[in-house]
Amino acid sequence: MKKLIISFNSSYRQYTVNEINNLCRQITKENFIISDLSSDVIVLEFSGIVNYMEFSELVRSSTCAFIRHICPVDFETDNYLDMAAKALPYCDTELTFSIQTRCLTEEHKTSPSEINKFTAGELIKNGFTLNVKNPEQVISIVTNDEVYYVGISNARLNLSNWPGGIRHFAVEKEQISRSEFKLLEALEVFEIDTDNFKTALDLGAAPGGWTRMLTKRGINVAAVDPSKLDARISNNKNVKVFQEKAEVYLLKNVNAKFDIIVNDMRMDSNDSCRLMNEASHYLSSDGYGIITLKLIPEKLMKQIGKSLEILRNKYDIVGVRQLFHNRNEVTVAVKRK
Numbered sequence: 001m002k003k004l005i006i007s008f009n010s011s012y013r014q015y016t017v018n019e020i021n022n023l024c025r026q027i028t029k030e031n032f033i034i035s036d037l038s039s040d041v042i043v044l045e046f047s048g049i050v051n052y053m054e055f056s057e058l059v060r061s062s063t064c065a066f067i068r069h070i071c072p073v074d075f076e077t078d079n080y081l082d083m084a085a086k087a088l089p090y091c092d093t094e095l096t097f098s099i100q101t102r103c104l105t106e107e108h109k110t111s112p113s114e115i116n117k118f119t120a121g122e123l124i125k126n127g128f129t130l131n132v133k134n135p136e137q138v139i140s141i142v143t144n145d146e147v148y149y150v151g152i153s154n155a156r157l158n159l160s161n162w163p164g165g166i167r168h169f170a171v172e173k174e175q176i177s178r179s180e181f182k183l184l185e186a187l188e189v190f191e192i193d194t195d196n197f198k199t200a201l202d203l204g205a206a207p208g209g210w211t212r213m214l215t216k217r218g219i220n221v222a223a224v225d226p227s228k229l230d231a232r233i234s235n236n237k238n239v240k241v242f243q244e245k246a247e248v249y250l251l252k253n254v255n256a257k258f259d260i261i262v263n264d265m266r267m268d269s270n271d272s273c274r275l276m277n278e279a280s281h282y283l284s285s286d287g288y289g290i291i292t293l294k295l296i297p298e299k300l301m302k303q304i305g306k307s308l309e310i311l312r313n314k315y316d317i318v319g320v321r322q323l324f325h326n327r328n329e330v331t332v333a334v335k336r337k
């Protein structure tokens, strides 16, 4: 049996299980077992020839929204002190490493940082090079205090560089809204490099968190919202404010092209996607779009399906994810067709 660990938001467990079932049926005719390790972590066991890379590629190429982080299980142990020695055969000395420990119990015997420090120290003694920020291999440890599940993989295969996909950002004193984190997380998860971006259109920009994040990266922003933006944003010389609805702005046919269009409008997700489609001709040919779909719990799957169908008229879907910083939302990244 091969095992892997899947993390998600506990409120969306059933949807995550449905996604896992669909993926498993595509990949294997053999049995698979889903068991809960905690309210937001599942262990998936396969028989047969399924490998971790194959599973990861399937998740990444699909429109799974609720699987937030995965990691393989190469071995299990009940003692973290022998973990490094047991991990050695699975690690490549030529590659830099980091250790990511996630403890699922609130009161744990040993803290994640102690486990990380001890295990990293043992690997360094064996000639390995630690690179916490940009590791070439990650040693993922998930524990419920009884069993340590340990797996070694390339961080990219895990869907997120953070244990369990739990991404924390430092709060800046200039922060305008917590929504800022949603945009930062989306850019990271969907691997959107903004270095060469010069212009952005922000639909539903108020109070201005996303616009602030974009201007911080040197991008000029057209910020559209009938509500007022925070004065620190509306007074920014790199921001052009359109205090009106997106519907009105998009009818104007302004002569502009944007490297990225972001849309966090609080409205019905299908309507929001239709407006996103209307905005598509403003997007430069290799530009990206990011949109949050506000979800209604009772019709969530239908809603996501319909919204993606609408977006596909004008865009290719890069990814869909219920991000750590999303509340009752999922975030979609798109590219122009």
Ligand SMILES: C[S@@+](CC[C@H](N)C(=O)[O-])C[C@H]1O[C@@H](n2cnc3c(N)ncnc32)[C@H](O)[C@@H]1O
Binding pocket: 176, 177, 179, 180, 203, 204, 205, 206, 207, 208, 209, 210, 211, 224, 225, 226, 227, 244, 245, 246, 247, 264, 265, 266, 267
């Ligand atoms: C969640 S807030 C956006 C937060 C913003 N991303 C930030 O970081 O500060 C949603 C916004 O959508 C705006 N909105 C709702 N309907 C809109 C429409 N038709 N056109 C433009 N904006 C709209 C609301 O006025 C509200 O400011």
